[in-house]
Amino acid sequence: MCLQVEQVRLLDRFSNKSTNGTLYLTATHLIFVESSSNNLTSILHHHIASVEKLSLTTTGCPLVIQCRNFRVVHFVVQRERDCHDIYSSLLRLLRPVSYEELYAFSYNPKQNDQQREEGWQLIDLGAEFERMGVPCDQWQLTDVNRDYKVCETYPRDLYVPITASKPIIVGSSKFRSKGRFPVLTYFYQEKKAAVCRCSQPLSGFSARCLEDESMLQAISKANHNSRFVYVMDTRPKLNALANRAAGKGYENEDNYSNIRFQFVGIENIHVMRTSLQKLLEVIGTRSLSMGDYLEGLESSGWLRHIKAIVDAAIFLAKAVTVEGASVLVHCSDGWDRTAQVCSLGALLMDPYYRTIKGFMVLIEKDWISFGHKFADRCDQLDGDPKEVSPIFTQFLECVWQLSEQFPQAFEFSEWFLLQIHEHVHSCQYGNFLGNNQRQREELQLRERTHSLWAYLLSEKQNYLNPFYSPAYCEAHPVLEPSTLPYHFKFWRNMYHQFDRSMHPRQSILKTILTLRENSHKAESTLQALENVSEHLNLLFHTFGLFPKEGQYVQGQDDEDEQDEVGEEAVESTDMERTVEGSSGTESRKQSYGELEGTYNNELAKEEPAVVSLEFGVARMTC
């Protein structure tokens, strides 16, 4: 199926500018081609959150499309019938009812089966637990969930205290929402302190469960550094209290020996969803005043929520690294706030998670394998709109906020975070499809789709943070961020990633990355030149020819040389992303490309070194 509509206008969201072009609707994408420049705007159907047809105007029929990656496009189609065709086709396309309809199952990046399998083997969680030092004398792998019998939404492999016997585990799981009993997610080897996660206990007003109490006791006993375990309930106290009426609730300190109970007050998925909606509404306003912007930023509560998550993660990291205490984290079901706090806390404690590979491992562990409901939260299939919530986006934003405070602590730049966000919603790769591991196995994702991580690693150099310093990480393994309100900023490059008029016109990140790349090339050029030079000297010696005096003058006129760089310069091969398929990447790529025009061209250029050199060598050896 392919629909083509000519003479469509694409309006700029914030100015009165517009461009004319042709709109194409394919099986997977909505594509707009500008007639004057052939510039492409391509939108993956899965990225479309909503389509709205506004009432007819004198210039045509407006169509507004909102995307999950925060792109908003506004088309004006000349004939109403065409507009209606696009509109109704999109409505059909953007609500897939079965997983098989998702792009990941048809996406083919020209890899053979072996490459695809290798892609899926890149991340090995067993190896990750080994890296943490688990299994060890206190923690072991349990096979109790081998067949997803104890907990459907947990992975098969789970780590529990040595002293937690199967009856304890099973008993505890029956006392926890959705059977999500306490399991290990991070082990801080230095202090033998554990970060465990679970869901809320089914305590109601007075119920108790001896196995669950033993389970917590076992976690406590596994750590000799501390006499107690922190139990962090990441919900506001009021929410936890309300849950008691439904037979759920929180741990009663009187029933559990050696626990310290703590609420940290992160709001639920509904509050977060509304908050983001408000934020997007405010920042989508045309001719927004500064007052309305700041007031909207405040009233949306978005940054308040982000701060709450970071505060909770800091509490967790401090308890583990400073006090050496183990911590059990839960919320209601233990797959939203718990995932946020556990993963962010581990990121603060362990420099490995701040590397590109480590960050993938972290997401794979705390989000994918422990059953964050990506399908529901990201609205992959036509489902309950009340289940949709930007929980994972918040996690990425927290990481970004931290990277702003610690520019040298992360191996990756914000482009990495943006790209992950893009593909969590693109349904182009199999990683984030479904709600839990069991479902993913049923869908045979490893056999039928490709892994995002392989693709991201293959173009790792695009995501590097040039300021990253392993030495810094060694000196500061644990990050201690400040959470004073002014350290939290609006993440323009996320929420306005497609509104280029709002971005700085020159990017320091891109400039420095280009420079670094040029340096790498210059290093090899230099090496090659030195070889040639040596070769020549040898020739001179053999034939008794010596250069005249003054030819080996070092440190020649600097300015002269600078000019030379300019003259010989050609465009460097750029480190832009090349992806088939994903629309966001395409246009981000475009925007970076456009940036180049305005930022200093000199730096982006470099000499065609190797070519001329080889020529020289060839001439000399013949």
Added chain:
Amino acid sequence: MEFAELIKTPRVDGVVLHRPFLPTVEGTLCLTGHHLILSSRQDNTEELWLLHSNIDSIEKRFVGSLGSIIVKCKDLRVIQLDIPGMEECLNIASSIEALSTLDSVSLMYPFFYRPMFEVIEDGWNSFLPEDAFKDLESMTDEWRLSEVNKDFSVCPSYPPLVAVPKDIDDETLRKVATFRHGGRFPVLSYYHKKNGMVMMRAGQPLTGTNGRRCKEDEKLINATLRPGKRGYIIDTRTINVAQQAKARGGGIESEANYPQWRRIHKAIERSNVLQESLIKLVEACNDQSHNMDRWLSKLEASNWQTHVKEILTTACLAAQCIDREGASVLVHGTEGTDTTLQVTSLAQIILDPSCRTIRGFQGLVEREWLQAGHPFQQRCAQSAYSNSKPRQEAPVFLLFLDCVWQILRQFPCSFEFSESYLVLLFEHAYASQFGTFLGNSAAERAKLSLPEKTVSLWSWVNRHQEIERLTNPLFEANSLVIWPSVAPQSLLLWEGVFLRWNRSSKCLDEAYEEMVHIIEYNKELQNKVNSLRRQLAQLETEDPLLQTP
């Protein structure tokens, strides 16, 4: 008056200094005529040297016999001195108060300061109007340099030499001066080489309630228009404020009398409103007990970012009229010494690449602020911590620097200078050992004989070491007009000034060092590659064996 009379206790031992993010220092506190000095008398600890004129206000606190003085500086830093002994503490406090609020300009430190460096180029002569005019002459012959104000009698706030349209004689200028606020007749501010359009600035026209008219004024500004072309008058006040000004003798250019001009009104705040805004902003930044909502609401209530946005928007508008519309522009507000200068100077940053160099920016500050008669001494007498009711104080210049910083953030490779240059100018505008920002006009500076009696800030800045420190390592000349985004999402709080003392900048500084390192390493490599390649090329041409295949 002798300073000694004001210093009751010149020296106290055992004083403890507390500063945020820095270790406390215990040492001896000394008061001199112009400085507060704290020295631990150990080799490797730095001494605190604080100019009295940098002190905005002080607070005293007593716990038993231990007194504390909290010193709040104009550069927004807050420090605490613990002084043993009630009497000593009181004496020190009253001395600081007296010494930091000296009324007489001639007692200010710049008159006593002797440079410890060699003055290579006297900054007082670096930016003379006649030199700037020579550049203009090379581009156009439509302007002349008038000496009508050489004794400051026509306009007390103008410099002795101003550029005016060639066909307008001095007699006409005198008449126009009587029709413009403060005698500020329209003068040339900027000539846009690309299309020959100009930007002028003036004081408001004195039309009053009965619509007074001045043919000479009309003639003057019309002389800047090309035949058949229209120009824009940008009034930095809202139409209401401008209308109200009529009752006090001011007013606007009416359409009837200025048919070739289109008037646009913008809303840039001035004077007390700005000072209050600064006070509120700094208060919000210094209060660490805020939660997120309170911080955002206080930031909003300070209105500082709104001012930044308004000023930038107006400057963009002026630049757009000139560059995109190909029209000449006249900018004024009321007096033409504050908002007007913010707009004209920022428009030049946008339009003219030479203003984005270290030296070019100095020239801009000289032309558009110092010689244009921005009353620095009145505006910068107090900063955000002053307890006294503001009289003439207003952070007009600081707002300008903030706007430049915003553009710098958006075009980080197009400026020869880095953020620290802007911070330096902010500091020196409020308290300095140099005479550059003393006085309120060229006339006052001449009367004070500043060029003879004090050192210019530019003499100090334009030395190799300083230039190096202030240079932006990312700079690569960009000859284009640079259009900043003025969307609120694109404008940020200037942390380098407002959070400077409230956060540890260690991580950011280290990352900056790393960036400099990457850039330098790349340069070094490119140089090596080029020099090697050149040697090889020479060898190849020299060697007959290699030339015959």
